[in-house]
Amino acid sequence: MKNKIKDLFNIKYPIIQGGMVWCSGWRLASAVTNSGGLGLIGSGSMKPEVLIHHIRQCRENTNLNFGVNIPLLFPYASEHIDIVIKEKVPIVFTSAGNPSIWTEKLKKNNIKVVHVVSNLQYALKAIEAGVDAIVCEGFEAGGHNGRDETTTFCLVPLVRKHVQIPLIAAGGISSGKSMLAAMVLGADAVQIGSRFVVSKESSAHINFKNKILSLKDGDTVLTLKELTPVRMIKNDFFSKVQKAYEDKYSVHQLKLLLGKGRAKKGMFNGNLIEGELEIGQVASLLDSIDSAAEIINKIISEFNFEKSRVDNI
Amino acid sequence: MKNKIKDLFNIKYPIIQGGMVWCSGWRLASAVTNSGGLGLIGSGSMKPEVLIHHIRQCRENTNLNFGVNIPLLFPYASEHIDIVIKEKVPIVFTSAGNPSIWTEKLKKNNIKVVHVVSNLQYALKAIEAGVDAIVCEGFEAGGHNGRDETTTFCLVPLVRKHVQIPLIAAGGISSGKSMLAAMVLGADAVQIGSRFVVSKESSAHINFKNKILSLKDGDTVLTLKELTPVRMIKNDFFSKVQKAYEDKYSVHQLKLLLGKGRAKKGMFNGNLIEGELEIGQVASLLDSIDSAAEIINKIISEFNFEKSRVDNI
Numbered sequence A, B: 001m002k003n004k005i006k007d008l009f010n011i012k013y014p015i016i017q018g019g020m021v022w023c024s025g026w027r028l029a030s031a032v033t034n035s036g037g038l039g040l041i042g043s044g045s046m047k048p049e050v051l052i053h054h055i056r057q058c059r060e061n062t063n064l065n066f067g068v069n070i071p072l073l074f075p076y077a078s079e080h081i082d083i084v085i086k087e088k089v090p091i092v093f094t095s096a097g098n099p100s101i102w103t104e105k106l107k108k109n110n111i112k113v114v115h116v117v118s119n120l121q122y123a124l125k126a127i128e129a130g131v132d133a134i135v136c137e138g139f140e141a142g143g144h145n146g147r148d149e150t151t152t153f154c155l156v157p158l159v160r161k162h163v164q165i166p167l168i169a170a171g172g173i174s175s176g177k178s179m180l181a182a183m184v185l186g187a188d189a190v191q192i193g194s195r196f197v198v199s200k201e202s203s204a205h206i207n208f209k210n211k212i213l214s215l216k217d218g219d220t221v222l223t224l225k226e227l228t229p230v231r232m233i234k235n236d237f238f239s240k241v242q243k244a245y246e247d248k249y250s251v252h253q254l255k256l257l258l259g260k261g262r263a264k265k266g267m268f269n270g271n272l273i274e275g276e277l278e279i280g281q282v283a284s285l286l287d288s289i290d291s292a293a294e295i296i297n298k299i300i301s302e303f304n305f306e307k308s309r310v311d312n313i
Helices: A006-009 A025-034 A048-061 A077-086 A103-108 A120-129 A152-162 A176-184 A206-213 A237-246 A251-258 A261-270 A280-283 A293-312 B004-011 B026-034 B048-061 B076-086 B101-109 B119-128 B151-162 B176-184 B206-213 B236-247 B252-259 B262-268 B281-285 B292-312
Strands: A016-017 A040-044 A067-071 A091-095 A111-119 A133-137 A167-170 A189-192 A220-223 A228-234 B015-017 B038-040 B067-069 B091-095 B110-115 B134-139 B166-170 B191-192 B220-221 B232-233
Touching: A006 A067, A006 A133, A016 A025, A016 A293, A025 A040, A025 A293, A048 A077, A067 A077, A077 A103, A077 B236, A103 A111, A103 A120, A111 A120, A120 A152, A133 A152, A152 A167, A152 B151, A152 B176, A152 B281, A176 A189, A176 A293, A176 B151, A176 B176, A176 B292, A220 A237, A237 A251, A261 A293, A280 B151, A293 B176, A293 B292, B004 B191, B004 B236, B015 B026, B015 B292, B026 B048, B026 B119, B026 B292, B038 B048, B048 B076, B067 B076, B076 B091, B076 B101, B101 B110, B110 B119, B119 B134, B119 B151, B134 B151, B151 B166, B176 B191, B176 B292, B220 B236, B236 B252
Parallel strands: A016 A189, A040 A067, A067 A091, A091 A111, A111 A133, A133 A167, A167 A189, B015 B191, B038 B067, B067 B091, B091 B110, B110 B134, B134 B166, B166 B191
Antiparallel strands: A220 A228, B220 B232
């Protein structure tokens, strides 16, 4: 079928693997791209030289399109922008920041630009900035997220009602069923994070992957809104955050509590007690560690099955 | 098509109108039922004699099945249970409380019982209590809600994966599009609240209805978790709640701030400043005041159109 996102990125399936700190390096991104989706290198946890390495390794492992996700509020954003231009990365997803600052520069260098938004106002601003597509990310998504708490079920149809550009849904999507539901709500494609965190090619620590597979509903929470809102697992570190709220910590004190390197400690080094473990609500539906190819094949075959079943609804 | 919920309630369309305080009396419930859905009288705002009046008026206005919603933690729950039995109401939806206390008594009196849940654990408890169906209500829903914050997009497929009984999705549903998406996720039917609050037959005050039509995404919030969590509009009363949190109010102080009759003041009397205005996130998608019949006809025709469109996704 004709599909705006497949055309935009020249990919086989309208599935984007979200760019995720400490989880999505070149191994995962190239595996997703080679399986027919669009793989993204998550640059938010990479220093400039590391990002260059991952881009070059990704290119060595696939001839197809891949992209880089750049969180605009992160310290290396400006250097990362220069790197993706120099390395001729074809697609960039920007998030967590103002799209009006970099979009024009990226587009002048023939890069397709997509911006992640959490509400209608930001979607309209991203379009004004000239992006090629938007990701509408709901409250249920893992990692850094918006403050408005609007869910995928409400956000996608609202933004679709008001905008015409290609729209990618994110948050709560892990299966062919949820992919079809998101597209019924008005999305042209889906961005999937959590399910790829537990892929074989993900660089997440095995402790973190196993922890994710054990989660029940209600085991994650969107917190630390005073800093950058983030959805993470309710572990021992979160208990400290909760205690800090009870003790009325200032923003400065919260920053000190969070400290540096907590996400790496949890997701990359596997410290489940002290680390920050970012994952989406949909974790409670995950039950196996598969390769990226297996994940995409399972999702697409379930998606096609669910499509055929719709007549009987 | 064969459908478990249509069979269970003997209704034409798998659409339930949520039982809502101050909004869904006999006028709305009978209008929904007469239009092919299942109308529910919201007994949470009714004294016993008022509930009896609404049940009898509803019966005078329809020969078809209707139901009563009883929030189990409300002061008149026990009397309301006796009333629905005595008045031979065929269907009861229970919410906000423990289903094991009343389900058996209701079922012994040939009443179909449905319980509203916000997580998998409560769904399993409701099934153990012997209910005929469950409503899975996501974080985006208006009014009283669960503490776990699990969204419709994550809750419905999770519960569907683990249970076989008829499942009604609630939270974020207002259109044929979202109805189909919920059924793709695994629901047999949908419960719709907010859209019926702005129906012609709703007893909500016109000020409240107009306020709802003006809402943008992010204009509602799930708050007062220390009492009973409730999603409401961020109005002046909510600013006071927010200030109370900043000032570290105790549960007792929060109760005093909430006081008595705030929901009535806002939703029924139309005081948009001091009242508690309960509505779902989906309000930002609503743009007209229609009759219940128009709402159901629009939803069903959009639902059928979206079904026919799925082949092209």
